[in-house]
Amino acid sequence: MTLVWLPLILFVVLCLILGRNFIRFRGVLKAQLAAYRRGDYQGQLKIIEGFRTNRSEPEHYLFFRGTACYELGRLEEAEQLLRRSLSMANDPARRTVCRDQLGLVLMEQARYDEAAACFRVCIEESPKRGGGHRGMAETLLRQGGENVPALDAARLAVEADRAEKVLGGKLGREAHVLNLSESLAVFAWALTKNSVDPAEVEGALTEAFALCGETTKPIRARLHYCASQAFSALGNTAESTRHIQFAAEIDPLGNYGRLARAAAGTAIPPA
Numbered sequence: 001m002t003l004v005w006l007p008l009i010l011f012v013v014l015c016l017i018l019g020r021n022f023i024r025f026r027g028v029l030k031a032q033l034a035a036y037r038r039g040d041y042q043g044q045l046k047i048i049e050g051f052r053t054n055r056s057e058p059e060h061y062l063f064f065r066g067t068a069c070y071e072l073g074r075l076e077e078a079e080q081l082l083r084r085s086l087s088m089a090n091d092p093a094r095r096t097v098c099r100d101q102l103g104l105v106l107m108e109q110a111r112y113d114e115a116a117a118c119f120r121v122c123i124e125e126s127p128k129r130g131g132g133h134r135g136m137a138e139t140l141l142r143q144g145g146e147n148v149p150a151l152d153a154a155r156l157a158v159e160a161d162r163a164e165k166v167l168g169g170k171l172g173r174e175a176h177v178l179n180l181s182e183s184l185a186v187f188a189w190a191l192t193k194n195s196v197d198p199a200e201v202e203g204a205l206t207e208a209f210a211l212c213g214e215t216t217k218p219i220r221a222r223l224h225y226c227a228s229q230a231f232s233a234l235g236n237t238a239e240s241t242r243h244i245q246f247a248a249e250i251d252p253l254g255n256y257g258r259l260a261r262a263a264a265g266t267a268i269p270p271a
Helices: 003-016 022-037 041-051 059-072 075-088 092-108 112-125 130-143 147-163 169-192 198-212 217-233 237-250 255-263
Strands: none
Touching (some): 022 041, 022 059, 059 075, 075 092, 092 112, 112 130, 130 147, 169 198, 169 217, 237 255
């Protein structure tokens, strides 16, 4: 999960801003986001229950619960929740964000054709967003082929995220830089599959890590995982190993931390 779901947050906030529940909603939103940043996904699930009213399961509750389950590796549950949220979404921006997250879940299940179909719809719905292009690039990279299309998709992701108009104040700025950092990391990985100068790869990764900072563990873990894949493709085993170890240590129970721990051959504690 990334901060690609900022449009969903903004929409819900706008819907509730004049209502009595706004203050409560804002508190739950901030608390669950803080739990996500520190990689406390079990804690995030508990906080997300605050979105429910009289045992209801509103669209945003299903979405955030689905994203937390994705991080915990509860992929079947995540898929069900996100599909339910998607079926309830009427706003095009919210549908795109939800479909984007669903594509990530399908990718982790190695259902690459379905994931690619999700990302293609995301691109059709919102071609100026980086998320669909980024997801498509990683889907192609995970399959080990289609090197030029993967690079093209990754480049489009970077271009879209650089050009994105920043909305939503501090949270909007944070989402912008984190999205761009993820796209740059996937771009670096794609570059290595296309016989590009290693200096360009390292430049993209340097920018990605500088943008991300240290405080959002799941994003940082994704960057290290992509860097590991990039350096592995370049034949730099030492750097690849270093980055995979960082990813595993930073976010051991999150999606990319879990992938890194598996790649490093270490057991992970139960979620």
